Amino acid sequence: MEDKLIEKLVSIAGEDWVIVDLEKIEGYLYDETPKPASPEAIEDVVVVKPEDSEEISAVMKLANEEGVNVIPRGAGTGLCGAAIPTKPAIILSLERLNDIKDLDEDNLMVTCEAGVTLENLFEKVDETDHLFFPPHPGDEGAQVGGLVVENAGGARAVKYGVMRNYVKGMEVVLPTGEQVSLGGKILKNNTGYDLMHLLMGSEGTLGIITEVTLRLYPEANETATLLVPFEDRHSAMSAVPRVLIEGHIPLALEYVEKELIEESARHLGKSWPADEGEAFLILIITGKDEEEIFDKSETMVGVLQENGALEPLFAQRRKEQESILDIRSNVYTALEEETTDILDVTVPPAEVGTLIDKIEELAEEYDTRIPVYGHAADGNVHPHIMNVDGEAPGYFEELKEEIYQIALDMGGVITGEHGVGETRLKNLPAALSEEERKLMRGIKKIFDPNDVLNLGKAVM
Ligand SMILES: Cc1cc2nc3c(=O)[nH]c(=O)nc-3n(C[C@H](O)[C@H](O)[C@H](O)COP(=O)(O)OP(=O)(O)OC[C@H]3O[C@@H](n4cnc5c(N)ncnc54)[C@H](O)[C@@H]3O)c2cc1C
Incomplete structure (x- = not known):
């Protein structure tokens, strides 16, 4: 990166927030894509950590003047190389935008800056004791902005849907440096094309999200986990729609097979609690109290057994539930x-x-x-x-x-x-x-006429 460009970045964000030292840049070069599949990062980059949307806007204007690629950077937990620099670039880290600005219980909404982590968001919402934020993509270190532009999913999507279902408003710095405010604390909005939804899933190519307003839901007080063994994969899979049709949609409905889940348990130094079965469904059931949990579980166990389930294991104690879910979550790390x-x-x-x-x-x-x-x-x-x-x-x-x-x-x-x-x-x-790709390229060009935002990602 040229000294002139670095000086201009320093004049925008301040010396402490512009990083050129290779050792300190290292942590911004990769995401969590497994190394053998990951694109090779280049080191011809500078990291800038703006304080607010004004500074982000100034960086984008500079990038347009100088024709430099800018890569928005969340927590780097992505699994497709979307934040990895493979061309010379300014890496624009959102980490300093980490304020949860407003938790509005009357409207069931929370407004936070894009660099807030999922973990911090959960903690804040937990403080209310009666609200919760449903999506749970696997890595709680991910930032809200990254989760929105990747439209992340996770295990709870079966009941509550993916990130897209929760975003009601956002503040965005466009690739050209202008700022727009989309949506708000509103649940219905038919005013023109839905630009906000276009940003979701845009993988940092259409704009830099600086703030997001998210919908919250009332928290269920009780949970139980059902571990349901089956003789084989097809019996397990054919039971899934039967459970859903019954109407008690579980919070999560996960599928694992014996060899793999036992490998994960060994990896954690634990043992998998089911003695029989080759294929397993794991269902998390939620309800307002114990009675509701028992009722729902009874119905589900009935349906599952009518459809080939062997003897299910019902876990209600927190420790037992956590142990089953921990083994499921660590299948990824066991194989990593x-x-x-x-x-x-x-x-x-x-x-x-x-x-x-x-x-x-x-x-x-x-x-x-x-x-x-x-x-x-x-x-x-x-x-x-x-x-x-x-x-x-x-x-x-x-x-x-x-x-x-x-x-x-x-x-x-x-x-x-x-x-x-x-x-x-x-x-x-x-x-x-x-035709679809042509439309996508056209949209990218309208948002980013000078090709400066996250080039070579998501669109071709
Ligand atoms: C152990 C593990 C489990 C996971 N489980 C799941 C899962 O269950 N479901 C799932 O969907 N994903 C999962 N992921 C993937 C990952 O957590 C998500 O893709 C997440 O959305 C990435 O967020 P991030 O802040 O880390 O973004 P980064 O990895 O930093 O960036 C991802 C993309 O977002 C862009 N970006 C980041 N912040 C902004 C912003 N403010 N404005 C504009 N663009 C921005 C970047 O340029 C890049 O294109 C998992 C990852 C790991 C490591």
Whole structure:
């Protein structure tokens, strides 16, 4: 980066907030994309940490004058390389915008700056004792801005939907430096095109989100966890729609198989509490009191057993529930070291069993192992492509394309929650028509006429 540019950044944000020292920049170069699949970061970058939207606006105006790429940076927990610099860039970190400005209990809304972490948001909302923020994508270190532009999902989407369902207002600095205020504390808004929803899922390519207003919900007081074993995958999967039709939508409805969940338990030094079954559904049930929880659980167990479930395990004590959920959450970490890439293909929910069968056939064909688990009721699963001898296998791209094609042929999509970023960019032509991609390129050009915001990500 040229000294002149760095001086101008210093004049905007102050010397303490412009980082050029390579050692200090290191932590801003990568996200959580598994290393073998991650794009190689370049070091020709400068990190700037603005204090507010005025400074962000000034940085964007400077970037337009100088023709420099700017990459908005949240917490770097993304899984598709969307925040990794692969061209010379100003990395614009949102970390100093970390204020929760307003918790409005009457309107059930919270307004916070984009750099607030999910963990801090949960803590703040918890203080009310009766409200909660439903979405729970797996890493609580993620920032609200990152969660919004990745339209993150997670296990609770089955009952409450993804981030998109919660964002009611946002403040945005456009790529050209102008600022816009979209939506607000309102639940209905039909005034023109919905620009706010366009920003959601835009992966930092259409604007920099500085503040977000999110919808809250009344908290359920009680939870219980049902661990339900089945003889096989298809019995488990065919029970899922039956549970949903019954009307007691669980907070989460996760799917795991025996070999994998036992591997995760071993990884944590624990043991998986179910003695029988090859495939498992994990249901989190919520209710206002114990009675409601028991009623709902009874109904669900009835439905599940009519549909092939073996003896379910009912966990109500906090410790027992946490232990089951901890083992499920750590499937990812148990596999992480040997993973080339984690995919998040999504198909119509009733097709998940068939999708996993087909992935298993591919694994045999490639003489490898492709562990699969995920959010059963959303049709969203995570196949892991595994390393060979500690490295990405030579067939990695080909196998990834084949898995994507299977999902697409089943009426699905190549990514349900992690986004396109850079790692899935080359797969876009298989997933979207030329007409769709042309519209997306056109939208990008309108927002960012001088091509300065997060180039080479999400759109092609
Ligand atoms: C262990 C683990 C579990 C996970 N589980 C889930 C899960 O269950 N569901 C799920 O959906 N995801 C999951 N993720 C992925 C990740 O947490 C999400 O993609 C999250 O939304 C990224 O937020 P971030 O703040 O870390 O963004 P970053 O990784 O920093 O950036 C992601 C993208 O957002 C852009 N960006 C960041 N902040 C802003 C802003 N304020 N304005 C404009 N653009 C911005 C960046 O430029 C980049 O394009 C998981 C990740 C990990 C490591």
